[in-house]
Amino acid sequence: AQSVAQPEDQVNVAEGNPLTVKCTYSVSGNPYLFWYVQYPNRGLQFLLKYITGDNLVKGSYGFEAEFNKSQTSFHLKKPSALVSDSALYFCAVRDITGSARQLTFGSGTQLTVLP
């Protein structure tokens, strides 16, 4: 079975400050990990993914995420937050070795960047 936990329902950060949105995962084998963002009345937009290799993954709009196998974490980060980054963020996992077809999503973290 595969699962994702996003321990924070809400994260508030001031514009210009660094932001972190936390994600931990559980899979039987090795993971493919993804971050998606959802704006109001929109579908999910892909930000970045970890497949293999470098633990620090860079994605769209200045976001990056760090894969930590020992802590089974894949936290999303950005050095300097923008008000326009305010949205709902989802972490997702798929087990490389499993037969599951689906991405399993976390419950989401609402990020609010305050001006």
Place this chain on the structure above:
Amino acid sequence: ETGVTQSPTHLIKTRGQQVTLRCSSQSGHNTVSWYQQALGQGPQFIFQYYREEENGRGNFPPRFSGLQFPNYSSELNVNALELDDSALYLCASSAGQGRSSGANVLTFGAGSRLTVL
């Protein structure tokens, strides 16, 4: 290239009715997945279609069914609607073979918001 389009965007049904939601996949994508996103929750996998056949299913009852057509577009059908079926239904498409496409990125549509009264 066009993205994933879904219709209708909003609809209201009453308990016991049936609903059909439609999805056109992104150009070049041959795999379609459907997800249910209840209010305040993350998307939950319903099923996936590849080459017009269902090749993966989540924990949803048989009254949730689907189709994929030769042009890779897809339908989600829900029979005997229940109040808990109220949700945003998301369609996502991806490229490559359904079985070994684990690293492929899903491209999502904006969703169909279903309200069951």
